[in-house]
Amino acid sequence: MKEPSTIKDEVEFWRWREYHRVVQGKKWTSKDIITAGVDVGSVSSKAAIMINGEAYSWGITRTGSNSPESAKKALDWALEGTGLKLSDFKYIVGTGYGRVNVPMANKAVTEIACHAKGANYIWGPSVRTVLDVGGQDIKAIRSDETGRVVSFLMNDKCAAGTGRGMEVFADLLKIPIEEIGEISLKVDQEPPPVSCTCVAFAKTEAMGLFRKGWSKEKVLAAYTRAMAVRMANLIDRVGLEKELVITGGQSKNIGIASRIEVILGVKCLPMPNWRENGLDPMIAGALGAALFAKALYEKAQKS
Amino acid sequence: MKSEKVEKKYMPEISRKEIDELRNSVKTASQKIMAENIERMKKADPNRPEVMKYFDEIANLFGQRQKEILAEKEKGKKVIGYMCLFAPTELILAADAIPVRVNSGWYDTSKLGDRVVPVEVCPVIRSTIGAKMIELSPFLELSDALISVLTCDGMTKLSEILSDYKTIWGMDIPRVKDSSQSLRFWNDEIKHMKAQIEEFTGNKITRKSLKAAIEQTQMATKAFRRLQDLRKGPPVIMGRDAMLVNQTYLWDDKKRWTEKTEALCDELEKRVQRKEWVCSPDTPRVLVTGTPMFWPDNWKLPTLVEEANPKGIIVADELCSGERILNDPVGVDEWSMDDMLSAIGDRYLMASTCPCFTSKDGNEDRINWLINKVKEWNVQGVIYYVVRGCMLYGMEYTRIKKALDKINIPVYYLDTDYTREDVGQMKTRVEAFLEMLTARVDF
16 A cells, blocks of 8 residues: 655655566467466455466556455456456466455465465476565475475564565665666675664664665665565575575565575576566466466366 | 552552453453354354363353352362463362462453563563453462462563562472482472472371372373374364363363363264264364463464364364373372372473473473374374464474474474464465465375
8 A cells, every 4th residue: 555645746666567468379269278366465466367277368456455356456457358258267266365355266275375386387397495575475485396385484474575665665765666676786895784674664774874874775785685685594494495486576676586696595597578478477376376276177177 | 459558579550440441351352252262163163062062161261160269269268370380280189279270361461561571571471461460360360379380481580570469489390301300309399389388278288188189180181181082083073172171171170170071072982983073084184382372362373273274173282281281190109198299290390391391302302292293193284383482482493393304294383472463474374384284185
């Protein structure tokens, strides 16, 4: 939700791109197994449509105050331009924080299982560790070659180091959120991480550094570094096994990803070119949910 | 009322009006929570054994049992409260006094405890302080004296704070369990406790009365173990129901509790014969271990597990608010006073798997016992539950995780607090863990 601002025409630096896409060159018929996954997160809602277990279209939107509406909005957007309607779906799985509030879903599956499955779909069977950086939490997930969860860890209820924290920081520094990663890397030397990634204290922390004469870039670098350390610790605790990938909104933050690589001494699998025709790691959960939907539909057909 | 003028060393002075207002509001909220917990337990098992009604009533902290104890007190009986399971309840029973455990399970009162101790302190302690502050806990209020066993730091300091109100008897427990000097020291503590209880109650603990008390708790252990054993097979009772039965022992009349538990087991055995399971035998079987989960607010995790999607069933626990209460009987060879006292010493020290202990090889007893439980109860996954500030359980996790990894049992570290705010987040964690366990069978 947007912070109440005192200046009416203030630029919303935290705002990231909401969009939808249909994969070109794919066709569907009524014989196909058409499934969907709807991932209602605390900050963003994602819907992905699959045809016979292949990604077909998706939509990404901001989660509003109402989960069922956000789910509908995301799915409507994924449907746009596909010619599909709700009745064409064989099975829909809801996931994410609002998974029980997805009205069109046949079943709910946690985002932890879905991200592991979705990452396996996006990057292939070599993925063993998934870091999902969501709007309000971070999860480190270990999976097997089929994308099944082997173990996982999740941060506590504190939002430090999450997507929401980054939004607050973008607003604070007046840097558009989509540029925040690049800008955080524009420092000659990496500053020490800030001592506290607490969202509530972000402002105090940043002000202190500005007073010391630090540049915006340096402050951002220190904050990003601290978040990356937090995430790397979580990965360490769950036990890093290659290959490592990052999903969720923060996967697009190069400042986070590159720092995690340095701290852990491993390379993440390369990010798909989501701006053009690649899959978006932000929809990993929705893709995983759509895959579970297909599996669950097939299981129901058999019995 | 009598000690109104005594200057408090630890607790703030609070007006009578504030105490009453706070108590009434927390009590009302608590009654609602207890009723809701029980409603949900009933819903989870539409065919819930009839005798569970008895335990539901005893579980009402402001209900029948409170009145019974009050009536006994009026007849001259003493009530002796205790905070840790190491308090030798046999001695209390043998002196014709009533033992009750007084740890607090209220979330709301932990916030009140913040007025006295820092928020970093374990919430079980803060909650007990808060409960005392507003005179909420019937069993704590009814206690004439408290046995405080100095296990963790929180318990040690809690006993000092409660000394603002109550007679406190500290029991110093040795931290190294497997040495003869520790046992000697502990046995002296037991003897000293016997003398204190005798003096306080004015009742001599005789060979006869102690034998009767030991036999009574042995009977309770028998019933208790029977119930735990019934959970080894396909699920015949919801974990929450069994946990409630276990916990009510802490304040119920021991003889009656034993009879009711035996009656429950009779019914459950019939159901086993008829293969009447409480949920599908495929339901993932979970063991919970870690920080004690005191009724009523800490039903948060068991409820989440057993109402999750996919759901799990708690078939066993390794908690001092559960399994550890009665699992081990006092084993007496000869019924002489000395022999009985040393048997009590043995049972409370050697059999405990509390993480306050260490030995030649760390707390190996707990690890071995956990592995044993996992195997015998056919456990598929372990939830390691820790409330923030619970240092000892938190610190033992790493080693236990490694031990469980070795036998290929998934374990999930679930950290939480005395709060309801994290229920949504906890639900995701619990469900993802249960999905993981389910995935071992299908999905």
